[in-house]
Amino acid sequence: MFNDLGRSRRSGGSRFYSRLCGNGNHWERRSAKNLIPEGPDMSRRNSSSARSLNSDNPQKVAYITAIFPGVTITFVMREIEALTRMGFEVIVFAIKRPALATPDPIMPQSETEMPCTYARPDNLIRHFRENIHCFLRKPSLYLRSLYGFLRQAPKLEPGAFVRLLFHFFVGVGFSREMVGLNVSHIHGHFAAGTSIALAASLVSGIPFSWSAHASGDIFVKPVLLPEKVERAGFVVAVCEYSKRYLDDVTGLKYSPKIHRIYNGIDCVEHQLAGVGSRSERNPSGKERGPFRVISVGSLVGCKGHGTLIKACRDLKERGHSVVCTIIGDGPERLTLSRLIEELALEGVVSLKGYLNLKSVYAELKESDVFTLLSEIHINGYRDGFPTVILEAMSMSLPIVSTWVSGIPEMVVDGETGFLVHERDHVAAANALERLILSDDMRSAFGKAGKERVERLFNLSESVSRLADLFSNSPGNKVKQRTR
The missing domain is CATH 3.40.50.2000 (Glycogen Phosphorylase B;)
Structure with a gap:
C-alpha cells in the first residue's frame, strides 16, 4: 500500500x-x-x-x-x-x-x-x-x-x-x-x-x-x-x-x-518512592488479621475481576477470613459493584478506583498475594503483558494469575505463584487457599518472584x-x- x-x-x-x-x-x-x-x-x-x-x-x-x-x-x-x-x-x-x-x-x-x-x-x-x-x-x-x-x-x-x-x-x-x-x-x-x-x-x-x-x-x-x-x-x-x-x-x-x-522495572522503585519493603503479615507472637488479596487493573472484562470476586465468595464460604482490594476504574465498575452486592461481599471486596503509583505500592506492601485473573474477553480483548504483575513480584508478593498471553512468561507456576485457567473461580479459590494455609509457600514464592524480576525484567x-x-x-x- x-x-x-x-x-x-x-x-x-x-x-x-x-x-x-x-x-x-x-x-x-x-x-x-x-x-x-x-x-x-x-x-x-x-x-x-x-x-x-x-x-x-x-x-x-x-x-x-x-x-x-x-x-x-x-x-x-x-x-x-x-x-x-x-x-x-x-x-x-x-x-x-x-x-x-x-x-x-x-x-x-x-x-x-x-x-x-x-x-x-x-x-x-x-x-x-x-x-x-x-x-x-x-x-x-x-x-x-x-x-x-x-x-x-x-x-x-x-x-x-x-x-x-x-x-x-x-x-x-x-x-x-x-x-x-x-x-x-x-x-x-x-x-x-x-x-x-x-x-x-x-x-x-x-x-x-x-x-x-x-x-x-x-x-x-x-x-x-x-x-x-x-x-x-x-x-x-x-x-x-x-x-x-x-x-x-x-x-x-x-x-x-x-x-x-x-x-x-526497577525493583527498588518503591523504596525510592518512600514505600518501604514488604514485611511478613504474620509476625511471631501476634494474631494474624484477615488474608489480604489485591488486584490492580482497569475495570474491563479482560481483567477477570468478576472471577476474582466469585473466588472471594468461595473462600468466604470455606470459612476463610479474606479481604480483597481491587484498584482501578472503568466501564465495568457498576457491574462489579452489583456482583459484590449480590454475593453479599460488601465487607470483603472493595473497589478503590484509580490510585497513583506510590499508593499502589503502599497497598501492595500491606497485601499477602497479588491476583490478576486475566481472560480473553468475549470481544477478543486481552492483556498483553500486564506490567503490574512485575511490580507486585518486585515487592516479593506471590502471584495468582492465568495462562493468558504473556503472563506465563512472568509467573512460573508452582515457583513464583499459581496459574489457573481463565474464568475458573473455583481453581482461583483453590490456589488462594493453598497460599492462605502456608506462610512458607508465600514467602518462597515471593522471594523467587523478586529474584526473577531482577534477573529477567x-x-x-x-x-x-x-x-x-x-x-x-x-x-x-x-x-x-x-x-
Missing part, C-alpha cells in the same frame, strides 16, 4: 525517575522458564551504541501516545526517563491530556517535569494549517499517504474510520514540528500513537518504530497492522507471546525486525536494548554522517 512512497530518511525528557534514582491464542501450558527463548534475543546488558551517545549532540527521539501522562502507562514513562538518563533527548507528543489528575511522587506532577506537545485542544488550528501546507508543497506525497489511510474505510466502523483520519491529520501536524526539532526517529505506543507515528513518518521521511502492547494494537481489529510492520524500521513486542502472534499474522515475513523487549537492560535499536536507526546514521 505504501510501497511507492519515498523511503528517504532524515538526518526527548523528564525528571520523575532521576530524582528518585539519581543516576483466542493461548500459550501451551508449560513452565514459564521454557517460554523465554535462549540466544541472542535474551539480553545485551552492555549496549555500546547507547553508551557512546554524544551528550553534546543527543539523538532526538519523538515518542507518541494517545494520552500523556497516565496511570495506565507508567511503563512508557519509565522507558522515557531511562532513555533520557542514557543521553537521548525524548520529545513527547500526545493527542490529549489525561482527564484524571493523580499527583504522585513517582510520576510527573506537571507538563514542566515531563513536557509534552498536545494535539487537542492546543494545536488543532495549527495542524489544519500544516496539513494544507503539506498538501500544497508536496501534493503527490500527501495524497499517496492519505490514500493508505482512506483504504481502511471498508474494514472499519464509521467512528473508528473517523478516528483513523484524525490520527493522520495529527501525524501530519506533528511531523512539521519534528522536522524543525531535527528528530531522527519516531516511536509510537498503542494503536493511536502508532497510527500517528506512521502518518508522520510517511510525510516527513523520518524513520519510525512502534511497541506492540495488547488488544487495540494487534489482537482485536488492528488498524493498518501489516502496513505498520512493513514500514517500521523495527517493532518492539513486549512479550514473546506478542512476537509470535505478529510473526503468525505476517507469515514470518518481517520476523527479523520484530524484537521481543520486555517492559522492565530489569529496566536498564530492557532500555539498553531499545536504545541500541534507536542508535542504529537510519535517521541517526544520516545525522551522524552529516555532522
Whole structure:
C-alpha cells in the first residue's frame, strides 16, 4: 500500500525517575522458564551504541501516545526517563491530556517535569494549517499517504474510520514540528500513537518504530497492522507471546525486525518512592488479621475481576477470613459493584478506583498475594503483558494469575505463584487457599518472584536494548554522517 512512497530518511525528557534514582491464542501450558527463548534475543546488558551517545549532540527521539501522562502507562514513562538518563533527548507528543489528575511522587506532577506537545485542544488550528501546507508543497506525497489511510474505510466502523483520519491529520501536524526539532526517529505506543507515528513518518521521511502492547494494537481489529510492520524500521513486542502472534499474522515475513523487549522495572522503585519493603503479615507472637488479596487493573472484562470476586465468595464460604482490594476504574465498575452486592461481599471486596503509583505500592506492601485473573474477553480483548504483575513480584508478593498471553512468561507456576485457567473461580479459590494455609509457600514464592524480576525484567537492560535499536536507526546514521 505504501510501497511507492519515498523511503528517504532524515538526518526527548523528564525528571520523575532521576530524582528518585539519581543516576483466542493461548500459550501451551508449560513452565514459564521454557517460554523465554535462549540466544541472542535474551539480553545485551552492555549496549555500546547507547553508551557512546554524544551528550553534546543527543539523538532526538519523538515518542507518541494517545494520552500523556497516565496511570495506565507508567511503563512508557519509565522507558522515557531511562532513555533520557542514557543521553537521548525524548520529545513527547500526545493527542490529549489525561482527564484524571493523580499527583504522585513517582510520576510527573506537571507538563514542566515531563513536557509534552498536545494535539487537542492546543494545536488543532495549527495542524489544519500544516496539513494544507503539506498538501500544497508536496501534493503527490500527501495524497499517496492519505490514500493508505482512506483504504481502511471498508474494514472499519464509521467512528473508528473517523478516528483513523484524525490520527493522520495529527501525524501530519506533528511531523512539521519534528522536522524543525531535527528528530531522527519516531516511536509510537498503542494503536493511536502508532497510527500517528506512521502518518508522520510517511510525510516527513523520518524513520519510525512502534511497541506492540495488547488488544487495540494487534489482537482485536488492528488498524493498518501489516502496513505498520512493513514500514517500521523495527517493532518492539513486549512479550514473546506478542512476537509470535505478529510473526503468525505476517507469515514470518518481517520476523527479523520484530524484537521481543520486555517492559522492565526497577525493583527498588518503591523504596525510592518512600514505600518501604514488604514485611511478613504474620509476625511471631501476634494474631494474624484477615488474608489480604489485591488486584490492580482497569475495570474491563479482560481483567477477570468478576472471577476474582466469585473466588472471594468461595473462600468466604470455606470459612476463610479474606479481604480483597481491587484498584482501578472503568466501564465495568457498576457491574462489579452489583456482583459484590449480590454475593453479599460488601465487607470483603472493595473497589478503590484509580490510585497513583506510590499508593499502589503502599497497598501492595500491606497485601499477602497479588491476583490478576486475566481472560480473553468475549470481544477478543486481552492483556498483553500486564506490567503490574512485575511490580507486585518486585515487592516479593506471590502471584495468582492465568495462562493468558504473556503472563506465563512472568509467573512460573508452582515457583513464583499459581496459574489457573481463565474464568475458573473455583481453581482461583483453590490456589488462594493453598497460599492462605502456608506462610512458607508465600514467602518462597515471593522471594523467587523478586529474584526473577531482577534477573529477567530489569529496566536498564530492557532500555539498553531499545536504545541500541534507536542508535542504529537510519535517521541517526544520516545525522551522524552529516555532522
